[in-house]
Amino acid sequence: MAAIDPTVASTTGGTGGTGDAGRPAGRVNDTRLRGRRWWKEVGWRHVVGVVVIVYCVLPLLYVLSAALNPNGSLTGSNDLFSTVSLSNFGELFGRGFGGWAVNSLVICVVTAIGTVLMGAAAAYAFSRYRFRGRRSTLTGLLLVQMFPQMLAAVAIFLLLLQLKDVFPVLGLNSIPGLIAVYLGGALGVNTFLLYGFFNTVPKELDEAARIDGASHAQVFWTIIMPLVTPILVVVGLLSFISTYGEFFIASTVLQSNSKFTLAIGLYQWASDERNAPWGLFAAGAVLAAIPVILLFLFLQKYIVGGLTSGSVKG
Template sequence: MATTTSVEPRSSAVPGSRPRASAPVRFGRWCKELGWRHLVGVVTIVFCVLPLLYVLSASLNPSGTLTGSNDLFSTISGANYGALWSKGFGDWARNSIIVAVVTSIGTVLMGAAAAYAFSRYRFRGRRGTLTGLLLVQMFPQLLAVVAIFLLLINLKDVFPLLSTNSLPGLIAVYLGGALGVNTFLLYGFFNTVPRELDEAARIDGATHAQIFWTIIMPLVTPILVVVGLLSFISTYGEFIIAKTVLTSSSKWTLAIGLYTWASDERNAPWGLFAAGAVLAAIPIVLLTLFLQKYIVSGLVSGAVKG
């Protein structure tokens, strides 16, 4: 008697392989892992771009009011931009550029020299000086505004160039306030440069100045660019100390000049203020875009070894 055996259908799945997820499951997994990040990014972009569009629309509105700019780009005119130069905007922009550029260059040179000394040399009082710089930076420079003002007044008889209502005096104040924090930032980066390079150059007969300028400085270019950019941005838009030191309108910076326009809430020329704010932001944006390749490497590399 013949026996019949039932043959079960073979599964087409490869042994060890997972069953293919359906489309809704894949979409839900994508939303859980990556989709929410795209949503947060879109919301952040909208949150950042809308105020910029509003200011740009207000700068192109010749009516000079913010309430009339609720409808974005309903009126487009360059009258506000043309009127800036007759209001002293050109002098303010020139003063801000001079102060920011000179301060950033001086900050980089002073900070690099101090950081190189602390990183490469061992001398008495080294640790105490580093600790002192750190403690001084715990107190904001704003607390010393009165002392700075009195100091500049007393320096007027000895060094007329470093006095109140002078751009060199303001630059000197900025350089003194930025030395500590930038020294610490550069010090961590200088420690990542091998000392063997210094020793090899010294064996070849190089002096300390040659080692500093031809070997160390090119290797730490990213952090120098970062320090210079941060110094430029901070001094370009600084208001409190600049308002205390500079008294005449011809010596004002952009922060002081734009503040005088917006100080009167009822009669403020908001169109001029918006146009000046748009033009004042251009140097910062261009510098950031041009130097962005140095920013990440300059801020991160110094944290590897300290």
């Protein structure tokens, strides 16, 4: 008797004429998508992905090409990377870019830290305590946030102008004054964001800590704050980004070149349509994007946790 080929036996379900599922002998179940079905279910997604990548990457390449072009014009950058030079980057810091960058980082870091601390304290109070006017205050914060901060630009200008005579540090054309304006504008929306997250932390943890003799401050700093770290990081990052690129309020408050932020300083370069140093502007834009990119890379794991998950496990 002739030997049976094991490969044939495995595909036919033995020596019979049909397989285990009643398939004809010698046929294998092929589940791969082919032809029109592949394009209908999978192929179009690849096309959309490529189009989106090109749409996002091409402007970045154009800006980088303009930054490396010493000619200083956008039309001269139509041929991508036809000329490569670092002269624009070297000239930046002789035109005030370094001071603007320091001002922006100081404002954004202080605003982010202050926003997190103020929002966390307010959210903890609303989440854990029951007092008269609690619901109306929450509703008031929500209603106030319905109006953008730029609507109050005239009021902010007049307020800081009068405040300058009493507290010059917080008056017009002062960085602490701008930080105070940012902190006041961001308190409402961040309080609501943190309030919902604080409610996910069981109150039994607070009660157990108080039984052990912990004070309200100890409960807040040693128990609640570590558990809500993801949402704190998200709030801080959103605050940093929103103030880093904010222009309208900053241009209303700050008036001297030495106190400009990056947004105001770069706008001064690009405001002249005929003689704007587009090469310097593009180089400044490239360097200005580095802090935000680094923050996203460093805080990525916290961002995902703060936006998609709760704060307590087990």
